[in-house]
Amino acid sequence: FIPGLQNRMRAVIAKIALFCLGLCLAVGKSAAVTPPSKGVETPAGFGKFLARQNRIYLSNFRIPQERGKGPVLARAAQQKIILPVILAAYSDRPGVIQPGTFTEKLFLSYPTGTMSEYYAEISSGGFTLEGEVFGWFATPRTQAQYNSGGPLGQTASFPESPEGFVVDAVTAADSQVDFSRFDNDGPDGEPDSGDDDGFVDALIVVHPGGDAANGDSDNFWSHTSRLDSYIVETNDPAAGGGFIKIDQYSLVPELVGDGSFEMAAEIGVFCHEFGHQLGLLDLYD
DSSP: OOTTHHHHHHHHHHHHHHHHHHHHHHHOSOOOSSOOOTTOOOOTTHHHHHHHHHHHHHHHHSOOTTTTOOOGGGOTTOOEEEEEEEEEEBTTBOOOSOHHHHHHHHHSOOTTOOHHHHHHHHTTTSOEEEEEEEEEEEOSSOHHHHTTTOTTOTTOBTTBSHHHHHHHHHHHHTTTOOGGGGOOOSTTOOTTSSSSOSBOSOOEEEESSOOGGGTOTTSOOOEEEEOGGGOEEEEEEOTTSSEEEEOEEEEEESBSTTSOSOOBOOHHHHHHHHHHHTTOOOOOO
């Protein structure tokens, strides 16, 4: 333990929360998860979905008693996260954006700024976000099957659901990704060293096409959630025993807007959804 570090991390969290709150209030329109674009109607059950998701986000911020671990950013030792991003295709729709484009746009260098630069700026340099992009990986079901329960999965039945898509994406990637490298929430700052909780700290899954929030009504609405009863146990051994597991995730689009143009999605939706994995709420009024 480093004296004063926990207080400094609390200050980092506060800056991120205040900045995101400002963005939320600036939107003005009632919304949840990723806010809808102008003219896009929210699906049935949207308000209830918002309330449920905010409870999940709060659980990300509070200390989950069942694991004896705190939320990602509340660990005094964890001032850096290495974020895995999985690109997963539908069986009838491949991805069109090269993985290297997402690597540059999210983590390296891009004219309009990167996701890493965003979090460095709003934390005043107190939090470092790095990441790796993997894929594209094939999933076994069609776009229509995964989205048969609506853009939020409100009437879906697993595995034809958003959770089913994430599980299939992780399963497809498992043989090529060492997920133990992304479990680093213990006090020593070393991934998979035996003091971590055995769960991947954060995960983003990218699906083909655009965002239902932007008018791609036959696709997912970007969101962050937990797999809960569908938690994936990977084939990567955990230093503390058993195998590395995946629970929380963010699901975001490959393409900007409604997917009409073959242009990679902007970093805003990635930053927004990843913030929920840190415990930040949707606070649109």
